[in-house]
Amino acid sequence: AQSVTQLGSHVSVSEGALVLLRCNYSSSVPPYLFWYVQYPNQGLQLLLKYTTGATLVKGINGFEAEFKKSETSFHLTKPSAHMSDAAEYFCAVSEWNTDKLIFGTGTRLQVFP
């Protein structure tokens, strides 16, 4: 069965520092991959997605992620954290041959001034 692992349930960075949120997936076929962000008391918002083609994907708010098939990873990065980036981030993978997504358990990002 496919699965998604997000390493680190909490990540803390200083404002202006690099943000790196890790996501590894298990899949026997190339999946579609997604990152979502959830601000307090809100629904999830799509940050970016990888389907096919270029492995470096740019999303909203300056975030990007790179699909590395050899490492089965799809880590999310941002060069310089902003206070407004504080939120919970979810990685998701499309389940093969279905219309469903499998979500990781989330990483809460804190940004300190």
Add this chain to the structure above:
Amino acid sequence: DAGITQSPRHKVTETGTPVTLRCHQTENHRYMYWYRQDPGHGLRLIHYSYGVKDTDKGEVSDGYSVSRSKTEDFLLTLESATSSQTSVYFCAISLQGDEQYFGPGTRLTVT
């Protein structure tokens, strides 16, 4: 933003009572999903729909039922609410069954 509304947004109910949550979309998307979100578990799929009157179970479907009589509405019913069903419930929609767009959520407390 995708046109998705959920009602009610907050509800407190007693153990053993039936509860129905509504998801309404204005996007004419084919797929609709119900998730629950609990600390440490991320999002878990309860039920989903791939068309009017076409539904299927997710990983945590016990104690829940759904109905979709119109493209725009997807109802989630807790047949007899239990305290373990206290959670935040999210509806999502998808045009092609890949990327999903989420509603604002319903916070349900079962006392």
